[in-house]
Amino acid sequence: MITFEQVSVQYADAPAPALSGLDLTVPEGELCLLVGPSGSGKSTLLGTVSGLVPHFTGGVLRGRVTVAGRDTREHRPRELADVVGTVGQDPAAHFVTDTVEDELAYGMESLGLPGDVMRRRVEETLDLLGLADLRDRALTSLSGGQQQRVAIGSVLTVHPRVLVLDEPTSALDPGAAEEVLAVLQRLVHDLGTTVLMAEHRLERVVQYADQVLLLAPGEEPVLGEPAEVMAHSPVHPPVVGLGRLAGWRPLPLSVRDARRKAAPLRERLDGRAPAGTPATAQTATPTATADRLAVRRGPVPALRGVDLTLRPYEITALMGRNGAGKSTLLGSLVGLHAPASGSVRVGGRTPHRTRPAELIREVGLVPQDPRDLLYGESVAAECAAADADAGAAPGTCRALVERLLPGIADTAHPRDLSEGQRLTLALAVVLTARPPLLLLDEPTRGLDYAAKARLVGILRDLAAEGHAVLLATHDVELAAELAHRTVILAEGEIVADGPTAEVVVSSPAFAPQVAKVLAPGPWLTVGQVAEALRA
Numbered sequence: 001m002i003t004f005e006q007v008s009v010q011y012a013d014a015p016a017p018a019l020s021g022l023d024l025t026v027p028e029g030e031l032c033l034l035v036g037p038s039g040s041g042k043s044t045l046l047g048t049v050s051g052l053v054p055h056f057t058g059g060v061l062r063g064r065v066t067v068a069g070r071d072t073r074e075h076r077p078r079e080l081a082d083v084v085g086t087v088g089q090d091p092a093a094h095f096v097t098d099t100v101e102d103e104l105a106y107g108m109e110s111l112g113l114p115g116d117v118m119r120r121r122v123e124e125t126l127d128l129l130g131l132a133d134l135r136d137r138a139l140t141s142l143s144g145g146q147q148q149r150v151a152i153g154s155v156l157t158v159h160p161r162v163l164v165l166d167e168p169t170s171a172l173d174p175g176a177a178e179e180v181l182a183v184l185q186r187l188v189h190d191l192g193t194t195v196l197m198a199e200h201r202l203e204r205v206v207q208y209a210d211q212v213l214l215l216a217p218g219e220e221p222v223l224g225e226p227a228e229v230m231a232h233s234p235v236h237p238p239v240v241g242l243g244r245l246a247g248w249r250p251l252p253l254s255v256r257d258a259r260r261k262a263a264p265l266r267e268r269l270d271g272r273a274p275a276g277t278p279a280t281a282q283t284a285t286p287t288a289t290a291d292r293l294a295v296r297r298g299p300v301p302a303l304r305g306v307d308l309t310l311r312p313y314e315i316t317a318l319m320g321r322n323g324a325g326k327s328t329l330l331g332s333l334v335g336l337h338a339p340a341s342g343s344v345r346v347g348g349r350t351p352h353r354t355r356p357a358e359l360i361r362e363v364g365l366v367p368q369d370p371r372d373l374l375y376g377e378s379v380a381a382e383c384a385a386a387d388a389d390a391g392a393a394p395g396t397c398r399a400l401v402e403r404l405l406p407g408i409a410d411t412a413h414p415r416d417l418s419e420g421q422r423l424t425l426a427l428a429v430v431l432t433a434r435p436p437l438l439l440l441d442e443p444t445r446g447l448d449y450a451a452k453a454r455l456v457g458i459l460r461d462l463a464a465e466g467h468a469v470l471l472a473t474h475d476v477e478l479a480a481e482l483a484h485r486t487v488i489l490a491e492g493e494i495v496a497d498g499p500t501a502e503v504v505v506s507s508p509a510f511a512p513q514v515a516k517v518l519a520p521g522p523w524l525t526v527g528q529v530a531e532a533l534r535a
């Protein structure tokens with residue numbers, strides 16, 4: 001269905017090709033998962049299929065890519081729209097209408113489908129993606145995850161033969177991610193749709209893949225059975241890490257398969273406990289507090305009666321369904337939203353009444369879309385500005401970028417960076433200021449496991465020095481790895497608040513893979529298990 005013949009892509013000014021030597025076929029009716037480190041060329045590869053590369057991105061495409069027999073270099077994306085549906089990494093950037101319902105219908109309208117078919121498919125899709133209550137809403141008023149659902153829905157309504165999806169679950173809560181993947185699997189099995197999908201959170205997707213295509217810089221692309229590729233892949237989900245550690249063959253790809261093999265490991269671990277996270281200073285003066293905080297976003301009561309205290313030395317994960325109010329809470333802590341009632345204090349100040357120049361000494365936010373923070377013309381300029389704003393020694397920000405994700409060019413324009421590279425830059429800009437309170441909104445989009453591990457290291461160091469960290473995330477593995485404490489929001493209210501191990505294990509939606517495999521044991525991460533086995 002999709003063929004690549006000797007494909008390579010070279011962007012202007014880039015030192016090396018983003019993609020080279022790609023020679024393979026994705027058969028009809030299969031779900032092919034594209035994996036590889038940040039910046040390895042996944043989005044570029046997807047772009048050659050949807051026609052965005054090189055028509056919209058620039059650069060030179062060599063070789064030939066065909067989809068359903070059409071050469072993507074000779075057909076612009078519009079002329080491929082009846083066969084290929086594409087969801088990019090930044091859904092909001094590609095919306096063409098103003099409301100949810102119009103957006104879902106738009107693709108069908110441009111293909112001239114009959115009105116009754118359009119009506120039916122819009123209704124089906126609203127239900128399928130949990131969007132029925134939002135049908136009349138302006139797209140700009142949606143939360144990040146709600147926008148991503150609309151973007152996925154708008155390509156599903158067209159029933160294209162090929163779906164090209166770039167990190168389609170990155171902003172989705174765990175439940176929604178499972179639902180979307182179940183829908184995709186049904187399209188593959190029942191309608192013979194071909195799906196090509198890039199994703200970093202392999203724990204969510206690898207068990208649905210028929211084939212895995214691994215890209216790694218400087219190495220030949222590898223296409224194969226998921227279990228075979230995972231046995232050697234540098235990026236792999238926790239269940240595979242556990243399987244490799246325990247020597248399970250064949251390698252399990254799902255929690256269910258791993259549980260079947262786990263009895264001996266559970267016995268070996270019996271009577272041991274994970275090394276506890278160091279106790280935090282409960283007595284320290286709070287860094288920030290919310291007191292009966294209520295915030296409205298338009299007509300929506302986004303936060304209701306929120307009581308929260310954030311302390312130095314503590315890393316807190318903020319979790320909850322799409323639209324639960326996570327971004328709103330982070331925004332309130334940096335003064336973006338005034339309380340409707342109740343109060344919020346950060347470093348003794350009231351954020352929405354504090355001048356930005358003063359507030360940045362108290363609190364820094366890495367927003368859900370890192371573009372909101374980046375204005376420079378190059379990586380070097382952005383870093384120099386960050387050093388100056390923070391009064392940090394020249395080179396501080398650049399060193400942080402290098403530590404998080406090595407190899408990003410100084411001269412690159414932030415606009416041209418891969419998703420993970422851009423997030424890395426935004427993280428470094430905020431970390432340069434070393435504010436006492438650090439807020440991160442979904443900080444692992446586009447990041448591979450190695451970059452995530454380095455981010456974990458940096459945040460742990462900051463917490464150990466007395467910074468308070470609050471991260472809103474759908475990444476249950478990250479929360480398990482990093483957070484001392486987990487707070488769960490539901491419809492604007494806090495419904496759970498306690499030590500991460502207790503909060504996440506008691507909830508199937510938020511439990512990490514290792515906890516599910518080794519339940520009822522107290523284990524959350526592969527690292528904890530490895531350490532216990534060494535001891």
Ligand SMILES: Nc1ncnc2c1ncn2[C@@H]1O[C@H](COP(=O)(O)OP(=O)(O)OP(=O)(O)O)[C@@H](O)[C@H]1O
Binds near residue numbers: 014037412416418
């Ligand atoms: N339009 C462009 N101009 C110049 N360089 C680009 C452009 N788009 C991407 N690149 C570079 O090409 C390389 C591959 O980027 P790509 O977005 O394909 O990676 P990726 O594997 O999708 O990364 P991520 O996992 O972070 O999304 C990166 O080094 C990136 O900086």
Ligand SMILES: Nc1ncnc2c1ncn2[C@@H]1O[C@H](COP(=O)(O)OP(=O)(O)OP(=O)(O)O)[C@@H](O)[C@H]1O
Binds near residue numbers: 321
């Ligand atoms: N301008 C607005 N008008 C109406 N409703 C809004 C507006 N802005 C936000 N909302 C709603 O407020 C609620 C909270 O949004 P918020 O972005 O805080 O959610 P979230 O928990 O961060 O979600 P996600 O996980 O999807 O990022 C959502 O239901 C959202 O649709």
